[in-house]
Amino acid sequence: xxxxxxxxxxxxxxxxxxxxxxxxxxxxxxxxxxxxxxxxxxxxxxxxxxxxxxxxxxxxxxxxxxxxxxxxxxxxxxxxxxxxxxxxxxxxxxxxxxxxxxxxxxxxxxxxxxxxxxxxxxxxxxxxxxxxxxxxxxxxxxxxxxxxxxxxxxxxxxxxxxxxxxxxxxxxxxxxxxxxxxxxxxxxxxxxxxxxxxxxxxxxxxxxxxxxxxxxxxxxxxxxxxxxxxxxxxxxxxxxxxxxxxxxxxxxxxxxxxxxxxxxxxxxxxxxxxxxxxxxxxxxxxxxxxxxxxxxxxxxxxxxxxxxxxxxxxxxxxxxxxxxxxxxxxxxxxxxxxxxxxxxxxxxxxxxxxxx
Numbered sequence: 001x002x003x004x005x006x007x008x009x010x011x012x013x014x015x016x017x018x019x020x021x022x023x024x025x026x027x028x029x030x031x032x033x034x035x036x037x038x039x040x041x042x043x044x045x046x047x048x049x050x051x052x053x054x055x056x057x058x059x060x061x062x063x064x065x066x067x068x069x070x071x072x073x074x075x076x077x078x079x080x081x082x083x084x085x086x087x088x089x090x091x092x093x094x095x096x097x098x099x100x101x102x103x104x105x106x107x108x109x110x111x112x113x114x115x116x117x118x119x120x121x122x123x124x125x126x127x128x129x130x131x132x133x134x135x136x137x138x139x140x141x142x143x144x145x146x147x148x149x150x151x152x153x154x155x156x157x158x159x160x161x162x163x164x165x166x167x168x169x170x171x172x173x174x175x176x177x178x179x180x181x182x183x184x185x186x187x188x189x190x191x192x193x194x195x196x197x198x199x200x201x202x203x204x205x206x207x208x209x210x211x212x213x214x215x216x217x218x219x220x221x222x223x224x225x226x227x228x229x230x231x232x233x234x235x236x237x238x239x240x241x242x243x244x245x246x247x248x249x250x251x252x253x254x255x256x257x258x259x260x261x262x263x264x265x266x267x268x269x270x271x272x273x274x275x276x277x278x279x280x281x282x283x284x285x286x287x288x289x290x291x292x293x294x295x296x297x298x299x300x301x302x303x304x305x306x307x308x309x310x311x312x313x314x315x316x317x318x319x320x321x322x323x324x325x326x327x328x329x330x331x332x333x334x335x336x337x338x339x340x341x342x343x344x345x346x347x348x349x350x351x352x353x354x355x356x
Contacts (some may be wrong), residue, residue: 006064007059018048026155050106052118052323054066054067056069056094056194057098059101059102059105060101060102060105060122061099061106062101064094064097064098064101064116069094069097069177072093072097072100073090074097075199076093076228077093080148095158098256099212135277138276138277138279138280139273139276141272142273142276142280144268144272144273144276147267148272148328149261149268150261150274152268153261153264153268156268157258157259158262159255159258160258161255161257161258162214162255162256163215163227163253163254163255163256164212164213164214164253164254164255164256165212165213165214165215165224165226165250165252165253166210166211166212166250166251166252166253166254167210167248167249167250168191168192168195168207168209168210168249168253169195169199169203169210169222169246169248169249170191170195170198170199170204170206170208170209170246170247171199171200171201171204171243171244171245171246172199172244172245172246172247173200173201173243173244173245174236174245175240177198177245178238178245178246178247179238180232180344181194181198182235182236182237182238182247185234185247189210191207191234191249192207192208192209193207195207195208196208200244208249208290212254214252215227219241219242219243220238221240221241222239222241222246222248225239225246226250229248229250230250231250231251231252231253232250232251233250233251234247234248234249234250235247252300253353308346
């Protein structure tokens with residue numbers, strides 16, 4: 001009983017470090033789990049006078065520290081909406097954590113942690129956690145300086161200007177249809193009206209209006225065509241892209257000033273951080289010894305029952321190839337993602353390039 005009162009007092013005093021920020025999310029969960037005890041098991045012994053101030057309780061000699069509890073509490077309550085902190089809730093979560101440790105200890109006594117799949121899972125979880133922490137530590141220790149940010153800005157942005165275009169287009173499935181549209185324009189037909197009648201994209205209903213955009217936002221043939229056009233003129237020949245055939249009307253163009261450093265600071269910082277991380281990873285790879293066991297990636301000649309083994313799937317073969325490339329230190333060139341089809345049919349974002 002003395003132990004229960006002590007722990008409740010700790011909760012009431014807000015001394016369970018780290019729980020207050022997320023405890024507000026936990027009330028709903030507590031209300032839906034009324035059967036869970038808000039106190040520790042009745043046979044819990046009194047605290048030892050030698051127990052350090054970081055330890056909340058021990059489970060068969062294993063300490064439950066404030067840090068362990070805080071991490072578990074935050075993870076446990078992350079997805080619980082509209083929670084309210086309370087001593088009862090904190091005690092309930094502490095009790096739940098102690099139960100986890102009790103079961104985990106029983107599993108170890110039974111040797112479950114030595115099972116191949118369990119051991120592999122533990123190793124994988126440990127590796128992922130350490131990787132996450134190592135990357136964060138590297139990022140914290142290698143934050144871009146103001147001088148580095150300024151240098152990148154000066155190189156990539158200072159003195160540069162971009163041309164923006166205001167245009168309309170009519171998207172058609174066949175080249176002959178596009179040529180027919182151009183002939184009608186030559187006879188004096190209105191571009192916007194033809195777009196409303198014939199364009200296959202949703203912008204047709206607004207006369208093919210694409211608004212203002214940078215040529216780099218468009219697929220290359222479309223953007224290149226704009227750069228060679230005069231204001232107020234339409235394309236003399238159909239422009240083919242992977243989306244179909246286009247007839248383009250360039251209504252206007254304008255030069256835009258380079259962005260300010262503050263407006264692109266976040267983008268530059270992200271790029272520098274990614275570069276630093278890539279160099280960190282490459283350095284580790286260069287100093288590592290990777291040995292690929294190609295034999296284990298192949299299917300066995302026959303099964304235990306004496307039947308021929310099934311051939312490896314395409315996915316297995318691809319995975320084996322990728323692993324071989326990694327082991328040799330060679331990385332395949334990444335493929336550009338497919339252009340966004342939906343982007344072709346939405347105002348200024350209709351035909352954004354895949355690399356945006």
